[in-house]
Amino acid sequence: MFPLPNPLLALAEIGSNRLLALDPAIIQRCVGLQGRCIAIEFTDLELTLYCHPGNWGIRLSQEAPPGEVDATIAGRLFALLNLSIEDDKISTSIRERVSINGDARVAQQMQKIFTDIDIDWEEVLAQYTGDVLAVQIHQQARKTARFVQQGLNSLMQTNSEYLREEARMTPHQAEFERFQNEVTTIKYDVDRAEARIRQLSRILKDNGKI
């Protein structure tokens, strides 16, 4: 197992709890999961973290708890990060790379704690700058963000269309997923053929033919 230095783990916990504390409704959901333990397995890092939600937010540990784990969410780092920031929008390919064992309801509630987080940045800012300035800064930031987002979306769409339709360098999303499904089907076919050959050679060996 890949050991994560404890201070790094503590910083991850502190960061998560600071974020969760900004949305009181989310903390209440953590309270609802108090006493539960959710294991998060990063398969590519060979790292397992145990997440204990409660009225403090969440607590992270690398040591397995004395009791049973309620649910295990396993997957590659990228897939798990996507799972924690997106909900229904995650593509099928990412969803397939994440597995959930144990109490699926607990795992889903844990996931939704992160996906449903809704921070009132204006309120947070107001604590430092006062209401009047916070409203102005927030409005300006929203305008800028919208402008940047529109620009990026437009740029990405133009580039994507150019690469797909004009230069024909990349496939369409649906085309890519069909190809991926075909690769998966071939993989399973090869696995089955391998198992069949192994079985036949065992039968021949048992009959003394080879």
Next chain:
Amino acid sequence: MPKESTTHFGFNQIPTEEKQRRVADVFDSVASNYDLMNDVLSFGVHHLWKRFTLELCGLRPGHRVLDLAGGTGDLAIKQAKAVGETGQVFLGDINAAMLQQGRDRVIDKGLSGRIKPIQCNAEILPFADNSLDCISIAFGLRNVTDKGKALASMQRVLKPGGRLCVLEFSHPIYEPLEKVYEFYSFKILPKLGEWIAKDRDSYQYLAESIRMHPDQETLKQMMLEEGHFDEVGVYNLSGGIVALHRAFKY
């Protein structure tokens, strides 16, 4: 004739019942300069160690917290802000002179409603079973005479799910750092105590008591076995010069 029970006071062995009085003498002597000396001796880094401890206390509005060996109250004041008006912080210390400093500071900060000073012995805490969400003890455990008894007492008063955060000097995990630290502790630290606080002996005791304090793993085992905690995490700070032990009661 029964053998007299002894314990360490710095590098000296003394009768167990005498340790409490000798430690009290040290803190009576350093109380007035305590915060200044902490800033000077740690180069101000003790504020970061305490901030880290506060974050891992996981405090929320409404929590009931005990800051043991809280002395001048710098951690308790931060905790009071985290637990809000609905919460309660108890500033506990066995030493009246230190507690007086803490109480004055709490009043100056306008937090006397949220922070209640209590003169108490960590070995026999005057709280009901399962009544606190969190206990912290920063740079105090090494001065407690019977650490196992104190840890068990803390476990008793914590609610199930509650946590104990012990911030204490420990043993550096890198060899070159250990040599530098040892030189600083035994050669420079007592001299600084002599020059600034006019009290060499108390700071000589500080260096010796740090050396005699259990290392990270020993303290962890002590918390599990004698304190009956269910889980303990260790966080080395500044290369292990200080370690935070966070224990949970299930």
